[in-house]
Amino acid sequence: xKLKSKIKSAxxxxxxxxxxxxxxxxxxxxxxxxxxSDSTATNSDDKTLLGAGSTFVYPLFSKQxxxxxxxxxxxxxxxxxxxxxxxxxxxxxxxxFGDSDAPLNDEQAQKIGVPVLHIPMCSGAVVISYNLPxxxxxxxxxxxxxxxxxxxxxxxxxxxxxxxINKGIQLPATAIVIAHRSDGSGTTNIFTDYLSKVNDEWxxxxxxxxxxxxxxxxxxxxxxxxxxxxxxxxxxxxxxxxAYAIQNKMAFAxxxxxxxxxxxxxxxxxxxxxxxxxxxxxxxxxxxxxxxEGYPISGFTWALIYQEQAYNKRSEQKAQNxxxxxxxxxxxxxxxxxxxxxxPLSPAAVAVAEAILKSATFNGKPVFNGKPVxx
Amino acid sequence: MxxxxxxxxxxxxxxxxxxxxxxAKMDVWKSIKIKRTFRQIRMEKIFRxxxxxxALSILVLVIAFLFTLIVQSMPSIKALGFSFLFGKTWDPVAxxxxxxxxxxxxxxxxxxxxxxxxxxxxxxAIFLGEYYPRGWFSEFLKNSIELIAAVxxxxxxxxxxxxxxxxxxxxxxxxxxxxxxxxxxxxxxxxAIMIIPYAASLGREMIRMVPSSLKEAAYSLxxxxxxxxxxxxxxxxxxxxxxxxxxSLGRAxxxxxxxxxxxxxxxxxxxxxxxxxxTMASVIANEFTEAASTLYLSSLIELxxxxxxxxxxxxxxxxxxxxxxxxx
Numbered sequence: 001x002k003l004k005s006k007i008k009s010a011x012x013x014x015x016x017x018x019x020x021x022x023x024x025x026x027x028x029x030x031x032x033x034x035x036x037s038d039s040t041a042t043n044s045d046d047k048t049l050l051g052a053g054s055t056f057v058y059p060l061f062s063k064q065x066x067x068x069x070x071x072x073x074x075x076x077x078x079x080x081x082x083x084x085x086x087x088x089x090x091x092x093x094x095x096x097f098g099d100s101d102a103p104l105n106d107e108q109a110q111k112i113g114v115p116v117l118h119i120p121m122c123s124g125a126v127v128i129s130y131n132l133p134x135x136x137x138x139x140x141x142x143x144x145x146x147x148x149x150x151x152x153x154x155x156x157x158x159x160x161x162x163x164x165i166n167k168g169i170q171l172p173a174t175a176i177v178i179a180h181r182s183d184g185s186g187t188t189n190i191f192t193d194y195l196s197k198v199n200d201e202w203x204x205x206x207x208x209x210x211x212x213x214x215x216x217x218x219x220x221x222x223x224x225x226x227x228x229x230x231x232x233x234x235x236x237x238x239x240x241x242x243a244y245a246i247q248n249k250m251a252f253a254x255x256x257x258x259x260x261x262x263x264x265x266x267x268x269x270x271x272x273x274x275x276x277x278x279x280x281x282x283x284x285x286x287x288x289x290x291x292x293e294g295y296p297i298s299g300f301t302w303a304l305i306y307q308e309q310a311y312n313k314r315s316e317q318k319a320q321n322x323x324x325x326x327x328x329x330x331x332x333x334x335x336x337x338x339x340x341x342x343x344p345l346s347p348a349a350v351a352v353a354e355a356i357l358k359s360a361t362f363n364g365k366p367v368f369n370g371k372p373v374x375x
Numbered sequence: 376m377x378x379x380x381x382x383x384x385x386x387x388x389x390x391x392x393x394x395x396x397x398x399a400k401m402d403v404w405k406s407i408k409i410k411r412t413f414r415q416i417r418m419e420k421i422f423r424x425x426x427x428x429x430a431l432s433i434l435v436l437v438i439a440f441l442f443t444l445i446v447q448s449m450p451s452i453k454a455l456g457f458s459f460l461f462g463k464t465w466d467p468v469a470x471x472x473x474x475x476x477x478x479x480x481x482x483x484x485x486x487x488x489x490x491x492x493x494x495x496x497x498x499x500a501i502f503l504g505e506y507y508p509r510g511w512f513s514e515f516l517k518n519s520i521e522l523i524a525a526v527x528x529x530x531x532x533x534x535x536x537x538x539x540x541x542x543x544x545x546x547x548x549x550x551x552x553x554x555x556x557x558x559x560x561x562x563x564x565x566x567a568i569m570i571i572p573y574a575a576s577l578g579r580e581m582i583r584m585v586p587s588s589l590k591e592a593a594y595s596l597x598x599x600x601x602x603x604x605x606x607x608x609x610x611x612x613x614x615x616x617x618x619x620x621x622x623s624l625g626r627a628x629x630x631x632x633x634x635x636x637x638x639x640x641x642x643x644x645x646x647x648x649x650x651x652x653x654t655m656a657s658v659i660a661n662e663f664t665e666a667a668s669t670l671y672l673s674s675l676i677e678l679x680x681x682x683x684x685x686x687x688x689x690x691x692x693x694x695x696x697x698x699x700x701x702x703x
Contacts, residue, residue, distance in 0.1 A: 082664035107668050177555065182640030182657075184467075184665025207468035210665040218557060218651050219640025221661060228536060232544075232556065 046317045049325065051078040053086020053099030056186050056241065057121060057301045060342050061099070064333040074321055083186055084210070090116070090304055093312055096322050098304040101186025102210070103283040115307040117360060119326050119353050120282050120300040122334070122342040125242040125270040126191045127252035127297075131230050132157060134172050139253040140165045140262045143288075143296075146255070147199035149176060149237065151206075152216035157235060165256075172235075179229035179238030182219025184210040190299035191239045194287035198296075239297075242270065243341035257296040258288055269295040270343035278352045298343070303329070310363045323360050323368040330354070441683065448677035450669055459677060465642040467662070472674040474681060476644045480652035481682070484559055484634060485627040487648065488566035492623060496571045497616065500578025501604060508583055517579070524572035532636030535565045540637060547649055555639060558651045562638040566630055570623035577622060581615030582608055614697050621693040628686050631656040655682045 051061070058080035065076040078099075081089075086098035091112050103118055128141060145161050148154045154161060158171040181188045192208040206212050218233075220226040223244040230236040230250070242265050245252050254262040263269050273286050273294030286298045303326055309319035330345060330353045337344040345353065360367045451459060455472060462473015499520060507513040536557075543564070544556030585608050593603045609616070631654075639651020640661060655678050666672040 084665045084667045087667070105667060175553070182635070182653075183661040184663075186665075209468040210667065211467045211662050213464060213466035213468065213642060216643075217641065218555060219653075219661070221635055221640070225636070229557075232536075232540065 046315055046321065047073065048075045048077065049097070049318070049322055050095040051076060051086075051097045051099060051303075052081050052089045052095045053078075053304070054083045054101050054186060054301050055080040056101055056124060057099055057342075059243075059340050060122060060337060063336045063340060064329055067336065068325060068328060068333070074325065076325065082184070084184070087304065090306075096305070096318070097326070099301060100304055101299065101301045102189050102285075103302065104304070117305050117307050117356050118281060118283050118302040119305070119330065119356050120274075120345055120349050121303050121326075121329060122337050122345060123270055123274050123286065123298050123300050123349075124190075124342060125265045125273075125295050125298040126187055126194075126239050127242050127245045127250075127265040128255060129227070129230050129238055129240055129245055129250045129252045131232075131234055131236040131251070132172065132174065133234065135169060137166075137169050138251070138264065139169070140256070141253045142256040143195075143198035147195050147202050150178060150180075150195065150215075150217070151199075151202060152178075165262075174235035177229075177233045177236045178214075178217030179220055179226045179233070179236055180214050180217050181211075181222070181226055181239075183221050183225075185222075186210065186299070186301070187223070187239065187241055188212065190285070190287060191297060193285045193299070194297045197285075197288040242267075242343075246341050255296055257292070257294060258290055259292040261292060263293065263295045265295045265297075267338055267341065267343045269293060270298045271346050273298045273346075274300065274343075274349045275346035276348060278348055280352065280355065282349070282352045282356060300349070305360065307359065308361055308364075309367055310361075316362050316367075319360070319362045319367050323357055327354075327357055327368065330357075441680075444676060444680040444683060448673050448680050451673040451677045454670055455674070459674065460681070463644060465658070467666075467668075467671050470668065470670050472670070474655065474678055476642050477653050477655045477658050477678065478681065478685070479644065480559065480638070481628060481654040481656070481685070483645070483648075483652065484562045484566060484638070484654060485624060487559070487563035488570060488627045489620065489624055491563060491567035492571050492574065493620065495567075496574035496578060496619065496623070499571070499575040500582055500616070500619075501608070503575075504579040504582025505600075505604060505608060517576075520572050520575055523568065524576075528569065528630060528633040529636075531565050531569055531633040535561060535633060535637040539564060550649075552647065552649045555649070555651055557637045557639045558649050559638065559645055560648045562634045562652075562654075563648070565633050565637060566627045569630065569633065570626050573623040573626055574616070574619035577619035578612070578616045581612035581619075584615075585611045614700050617693070617697050617700060621690065621697075624689060624693070625686060628689065629656055629682070631660045635660055655679075655685075 058078065061076075061078050061080075065078060069075060079095075083098075083100035083102060086095070087100055087104060087108050089095045090098035091108070099121065104112070104116060109116070128146065130139065132139075139162075141162075142165050145154065145165065148161065155176055156173055157176060158173045163169075163171055189208060189210045192202075192206065192212050195206070196203040196208045206215060217238075218229055220229045220238075223240045226238045226240050227244060227248060227250060230238045230240075240250070244250075245265075252265060254264045256262050272291050273289040273296070274291075275294070276290050278284060282300065282302070284300075286294075286300065288296050289298070305322060305326070309322070310316075330350055334344040334350075357368065358366060451472065455462070459472055459474055460478075461475050462471065463475050464471050464473050465476065466472075499516075503513055503517055503520075507516070539561055540556040543558075543561045544554045547554040547556065589607050589611065590603055593607045598606065634654055635657035638653060638657060640653050640657060641651045642653055642658075643651075645652040659675050659678055659682075662671075663675055666675055
């Protein structure tokens with residue numbers, strides 16, 4: 001009897017402790033802002049910047065930041081935890097800048113509550129790769145065919161619709177096997193955004209997002225997962241990042257753009273896609289671009305910073321360092337894009353990015369006037 | 376001080392007598408006797424309370440897990456209710472979340488893996504426990520089986536993707552089903568290999584613990600080796616064998632990485648074992664990093680909660696079954 005009551009009281013104590021323990025970290029969404037931000041403010045000096053976000057841009061950032069570090073001595077620590085994670089960290093003010101492959105959505109913007117600047121850093125293309133050992137020529141794909149394939153309406157490679165835009169190519173009767181990303185990803189966002197723009201049925205049935213409810217197909221984790229599925233499955237088709245496809249020498253299709261031209265994805269045609277009239281806040285999905293020579297499935301990745309840089313007892317020096325770094329990124333830093341298979345910003349995009357960076361303030365005064373960062 | 380416990384091969388009581396007489400001979404013992412008693416009691420208390428504390432902290436941890444999961448999944452519980460459990464669509468764009476296909480996938484792959492693995496793990500257990508309990512060959516075999524459990528699951532995933540998938544695909548071609556190669560069947564195969572060591576090791580220990588008097592009695596009555604295994608060893612060790620199965624099932628339910636790589640990750644409800652599917656653990660692993668909206672994130676956490684509850688439920692049922700087996 002005594003033992004029983006002891007066990008009971010022990011259980012009760014455990015329960016109470018558990019509740020206390022889980023409630024405190026449980027609601028860290030808004031309440032723990034102060035504590036976490038204070039620790040960053042004290043931990044990091046003016047010579048260090050913290051960033052977090054997109055994995056897509058990580059190779060480029062690490063190259064750019066190491067070069068910048070050599071020239072200025074400023075240390076930049078970037079964690080590639082995914083766009084969503086980067087936005088969350090920026091919301092909690094634990095980093096100086098975030099990076100996302102998509103602009104903030106309404107919910108995220110509402111959570112942050114103050115204006116956040118989106119500065120395009122580079123753009124990337126999503127290519128359609130396929131596995132048809134019999135076909136040596138490059139396939140042509142039109143938006144309608146692409147959407148029909150991913151909706152599951154075209155099931156064989158020798159379908160009349162595919163043959164009509166690939167005259168002279170002997171297409172096999174192989175069944176089409178679709179591969180898509182199983183993990184939430186900016187690549188999926190760019191691809192589904194494009195399909196939503198060019199196909200109404202896709203828009204109403206599936207929509208766009210970092211992860212969607214795919215009507216058909218197999219999911220692979222990461223670019224390597226999708227690429228593996230395509231390589232292994234005869235008749236496979238899927239979408240992957242341009243950089244990954246080039247590095248792994250995968251076959252990819254030409255896609256018809258808005259102007260009617262079949263465009264092969266390349267760094268030049270991706271840069272060309274962003275050389276159009278851009279909105280002043282740069283928050284635009286580049287999919288289905290108006291540019292005649294532009295590859296139609298591409299998108300920016302944006303660095304995200306607070307417009308008002310005086311928060312959290314940050315020093316003005318730090319704010320300046322941050323804006324100068326991003327300024328350098330969109331100018332001198334662009335030279336590292338091509339080597340890593342990223343598309344540099346087009347002149348139109350650089351102009352917009354400059355204007356956005358100049359609008360950053362510290363206590364209401366502009367942080368940076370736009371002079372060259374390094375002499 | 377040549378008093379050696381190791382050397383003495385006498386019976387235990389003999390050893391005890393010698394020990395006591397040795398202690399009694401020491402003069403020091405008398406002088407510190409009283410002090411030591413107090414100290415002893417205090418030490419005992421400290422030791423005991425530290426044990427309780429550690430045990431309690433585990434309890435706290437489990438309850439805290441559960442509580443955190445419940446609190447964090449509140450938004451989706453409120454918004455979706457029971458439709459979360461039985462809904463057939465998982466659509467992050469439209470914010471509609473139904474976990475039914477994943478629940479099905481998790482249970483399907485785990486139990487299929489269990490069915491595939493049982494003949495192997497039992498054979499290994501009987502072989503190592505009864506036929507070759509000693510010797511270098513037995514040690515070698517035992518260690519290599521335990522090594523199977525030590526291999527990181529991502530390696531199984533890669534091996535599955537590059538070796539097993541093409542084999543399964545060519546098999547599917549012969550069977551005339553859609554030759555995806557990846558899918559529920561392939562994941563179950565991988566899982567089966569991964570969980571064999573758990574049931575095998577535990578089973579081996581249990582079979583070795585069968586008293587030899589029982590076995591010898593059966594032999595003396597003229598039973599063959601197979602008959603001894605069937606009528607003496609297996610009935611005697613069945614609760615242990617079942618506990619091993621339970622352990623491997625728990626492992627299969629929670630396995631993430633290897634399954635994610637070969638299951639096909641589609642939220643369409645599988646119609647046959649060769650279709651691609653998805654499990655709860657792999658959905659969480661796949662979609663957690665980029666889950667942007669509150670409801671999405673909370674739905675993924677609720678998925679974790681359901682996985683937690685399913686595991687607990689299956690364990691409880693298993694314990695009940697073990698109890699019934701042993702009281703029979």
